Amino acid sequence: MSAPAVRRRLLTDHAARYDAVAQTSAAVVIAGYSTSFGWATRLLAEPVRTHVRNVYALVRVADEIVDEPGEWPADQRAHLLTVLEEETYQALRTGHSANLVVHAFALTARRCGIGRDLVEPFFGSMRADLSVTAHDAGSFAEYVHGSAEVVGLMCLRVFLAGDERAYAELADGAARLGAAFQKINFLRDLAEDHDLRGRSYFPGVDVGRLDDACRDALLDDVAADLAAARAAIPHLPASSRRAVRAAHDLFAELARRLRATPAATLTRTRVRVPGLVKARILARAVLEGRR
Numbered sequence: 001m002s003a004p005a006v007r008r009r010l011l012t013d014h015a016a017r018y019d020a021v022a023q024t025s026a027a028v029v030i031a032g033y034s035t036s037f038g039w040a041t042r043l044l045a046e047p048v049r050t051h052v053r054n055v056y057a058l059v060r061v062a063d064e065i066v067d068e069p070g071e072w073p074a075d076q077r078a079h080l081l082t083v084l085e086e087e088t089y090q091a092l093r094t095g096h097s098a099n100l101v102v103h104a105f106a107l108t109a110r111r112c113g114i115g116r117d118l119v120e121p122f123f124g125s126m127r128a129d130l131s132v133t134a135h136d137a138g139s140f141a142e143y144v145h146g147s148a149e150v151v152g153l154m155c156l157r158v159f160l161a162g163d164e165r166a167y168a169e170l171a172d173g174a175a176r177l178g179a180a181f182q183k184i185n186f187l188r189d190l191a192e193d194h195d196l197r198g199r200s201y202f203p204g205v206d207v208g209r210l211d212d213a214c215r216d217a218l219l220d221d222v223a224a225d226l227a228a229a230r231a232a233i234p235h236l237p238a239s240s241r242r243a244v245r246a247a248h249d250l251f252a253e254l255a256r257r258l259r260a261t262p263a264a265t266l267t268r269t270r271v272r273v274p275g276l277v278k279a280r281i282l283a284r285a286v287l288e289g290r291r
Contacts, residue, residue, distance in 0.1 A: 019107055023050050025100040026057035033060050039282055040250065043243035051108040051158040058088065058105040059122070059151055066129040067197065074130050081130070085123040092116065112157045121146035134200045143201070144179050152178030159240040166235070173232025177248060180225035184251050187218055187258055191267050207267055215263040222255050246285035253281060 030053050031038050037056065041049050065080045084102070091097035091106035092115070108114065125146030128139070135143060156174040160166050186193070186201045193199045194207045205214060226248065233245050250273060257271050273281075 018103070022100040022103040022107065023054060026050075026054045026104040029057040029060050029101060033064075037247070039278060040243050040247045043246055043282070043285065045239035048158055048239045051112060052155055054104040054108040055114070055151070055154050055158065057101045061101050062123065062126045066126050078127065078130050081123065081126055088119060088123075089116065092119070108158065109154075113162060114154050114157050118150040118154050118157075121150050129197075129199070133198050135203050137203045140201065140203050144182055145175075148178035148182035149175035150178070152176075152181075155240075159236055159244075161237075170232045170235055173229045176225040177229035177232075177244070180222050180229060180255075181247075181251055183218065183222050183225070184255055184258065187215070187222075187266065188254065188271055192270065194267075210263045210267055212263045215266065216259065219255055219259050226252055226255070242285050242288070245288065246282050249281045249285060250278060253277060 027050075030041065034056075041052055044052055062081065062084060065077055065084065084099075087097055087099050087102045088105065091099075091102050092109055095106055095110055097103040097106060109119070121142075123146075125143045128143055128146075132139065132143075152174040153171060156167060156170060160170070190207050190210070193201065200207055202218060205218070229248055233241060233248065236244055253273050254271065257273065258266065261269075261271055
């Protein structure tokens with residue numbers, strides 16, 4: 001083998017090793033922050049599983065910057081978020097980053113067609129969390145789009161591997177599944193968001209006066225999103241169908257438990273799905289995926 005060929009081989013091996021380490025780092029982030037999501041991703045076939053973890057790792061890091069900064073003031077958090085955003089755009093252009101999570105995301109984005117049209121709204125919503133404490137209908141829709149719908153669309157890009165026709169047909173279902181997840185989390189985290197972070201996401205909802213009728217109206221909206229998403233799931237590739245069904249059903253179960261919980265309790269307690277119930281839902285998704 002010639003010297004130039006040896007050099008190319010070494011450079012390729014080095015790049016592959018760096019890519020692998022970056023993607024392992026993304027998987028560690030996911031495992032450390034989300035049990036339910038970690039369970040669901042195990043139902044994804046490779047390489048879809050790795051790509052989805054790469055997407056969610058970046059999402060998780062950005063979310064942590066704005067949500068869990070300890071005593072850091074807003075301007076420091078804003079700076080960190082700006083740095084992360086700029087690193088992400090540079091990696092989208094070049095394919096490389098010294099930030100392992102950003103590098104992993106860029107690998108997936110460049111291979112699966114995730115562009116700035118999805119990335120920019122995401123960072124816009126993350127930035128809103130640093131200054132916006134209450135939303136009207138317009139800002140709420142914009143926030144949900146950037147924080148959740150575009151994440152669903154990023155995952156759809158991964159699932160479909162460049163099939164633009166299928167993407168156009170399934171985009172609404174993917175976006176609405178992301179929106180449903182976000183709205184359920186808002187309702188589940190009412191107390192934490194209001195008391196610890198000073199935020200109120202639902203327009204016109206007074207957390208201190210939340211009643212059962214208001215809770216049900218919010219969950220009716222979620223149910224419509226989940227129904228639209230459910231209709232799209234059978235049309236997904238086999239490599240992702242079971243995992244998406246499992247995630248959908250986990251959140252549908254959480255929505256059911258939220259509806260069964262008195263509104264006054266929701267403002268004090270975080271509702272969860274027990275581990276055994278999660279396992280049963282995942283098992284059902286596996287069995288249904290084999291039919």
